[in-house]
Amino acid sequence: MAIRMTFLGAALVALAVLAGDATGVFCKYCGQEARDARTLLTSPCPKHPSGFAKGKHALFEGEPRSEYVCVNCGQTARSLKALVTAACPKHPSGFAKGRHVAYEGSAKAKYTCKFCGQTAGSIRALVTSPCPKHPDGFAKGKHMPAR
Numbered sequence: 001m002a003i004r005m006t007f008l009g010a011a012l013v014a015l016a017v018l019a020g021d022a023t024g025v026f027c028k029y030c031g032q033e034a035r036d037a038r039t040l041l042t043s044p045c046p047k048h049p050s051g052f053a054k055g056k057h058a059l060f061e062g063e064p065r066s067e068y069v070c071v072n073c074g075q076t077a078r079s080l081k082a083l084v085t086a087a088c089p090k091h092p093s094g095f096a097k098g099r100h101v102a103y104e105g106s107a108k109a110k111y112t113c114k115f116c117g118q119t120a121g122s123i124r125a126l127v128t129s130p131c132p133k134h135p136d137g138f139a140k141g142k143h144m145p146a147r
């Protein structure tokens, strides 16, 4: 049931994005914009996490906003493309081993860690401290904001 709801949620977000007028949909790996999700999701992504064109573009499910935030280091950028195409100093695989990953949730007054429930007033404040309930083990990674 939970899986079904998540899928429904994702589908609704995709629909909401598609229903929006001028702006199209964006790839969460490279920031590329396309008119519709089908076009986006069927073409290879130059910034795919597995390597150049090793996979397809993936749909950014967040809402368009004036500022995008990385869930690993809290870095912000004015455009999705500017954020996700730059190397992340706090990437889980190591320093600059990958690019920033844009937060896809809504803007909140308080962000909650999805592993342990810790809260913080900003994503940067939350993701820079180690999480006692991290899936890899005690303090083996940082808090991760829930959507």
Ligand SMILES: [Zn+2]
Residues within 6 Å of the ligand: 027, 028, 029, 030, 031, 032, 044, 045, 046, 047, 048, 056, 057, 058
């Ligand atoms: Zn892409």
Ligand SMILES: [Zn+2]
Residues within 6 Å of the ligand: 070, 071, 072, 073, 074, 075, 087, 088, 089, 090, 091, 099, 100, 101
């Ligand atoms: Zn980052």
Ligand SMILES: [Zn+2]
Residues within 6 Å of the ligand: 113, 114, 115, 116, 117, 118, 130, 131, 132, 133, 134, 142, 143, 144
């Ligand atoms: Zn946590």
